Ligand SMILES: [Zn+2]
Ligand SMILES: [Zn+2]
């Protein structure tokens with residue numbers, strides 16, 4: 001049963017096209033997408049233009065929302081295929097987490113299908129590229145994509161909220177997704193720059209990730225200017241920094257070397273400059289508030305050792321207690 005104040009914003013016209021109430025005309029007949037019963041177009045002076053549904057019908061508001069959104073997505077992909085529209089995918093950047101817009105250009109999709117079977121699942125809508133499934137779209141209003149589907153479905157997928165789709169089918173704001181990789185334009189530029197630098201210094205791109213998330217790779221890459229020769233050089237974070245006494249995971253970037261530090265009072269594995277071979281202090285790379293990896297977790301067991309506090313101080317040439325306390329609390333909770 002449909003609740004009395006449930007708004008029906010779309011109806012199916014005579015030739016089966018889903019039509020917005022804004023585009024509906026008095027002369028035409030419209031039907032409910034779910035139960036096929038006739039909708040009455042009402043254009044009151046007080047209430048805005050709306051469809052009214054015969055109230056005693058055995059029809060369900062949730063299903064209307066779901067089916068309408070599904071059809072809208074199908075229609076938008078079909079329009080995209082015909083070069084009639086682009087689609088904005090609003091998504092968080094993998095690296096900086098900021099919401100950015102990825103524009104799906106006109107003609108990106110080659111086909112769309114509702115209730116399409118992919119692998120062992122049925123997706124609400126599947127978008128095709130060059131004839132092969134490229135994106136699964138799941139619409140939810142009350143039921144989210146279940147965990148099994150979430151994990152097992154190999155096809156990249158997004159989940160959209162039915163009411164979001166209905167309010168703007170050209171703007172997709174996934175509530176969950178699995179898209180292989182998505183970086184905002186700034187992070188993409190930065191990522192390419194780091195990769196170029198690594199290639200220049202013969203560091204295999206398979207060893208590291210430029211995305212600053214610890215589950216992406218054993219090594220996370222960034223850049224600094226060498227304090228000595230001033231060249232821009234790649235530097236790396238790995239589990240166990242700072243002042244790692246244990247050998248880093250293999251294969252490792254060749255610039256990470258076991259070096260002796262007088263201030264530290266022993267050897268540890270450190271980033272070195274590929275150009276001039278000088279050691280890049282761990283405090284510059286990991287600890288200071290302006291260091292490239294200042295948001296990544298640290299091996300805090302070692303941080304609490306006094307000699308590390310000494311190392312930080314001896315290089316900083318100032319007793320910045322606050323900074324050291326902050327560093328201590330960064331810890332390794334995320335591991
Ligand atoms: Zn109905
Ligand atoms: Zn970003």
Ligand SMILES: [Zn+2]
Pocket residue numbers: 226227228229230231273274275276277278
């Ligand atoms: Zn150098």
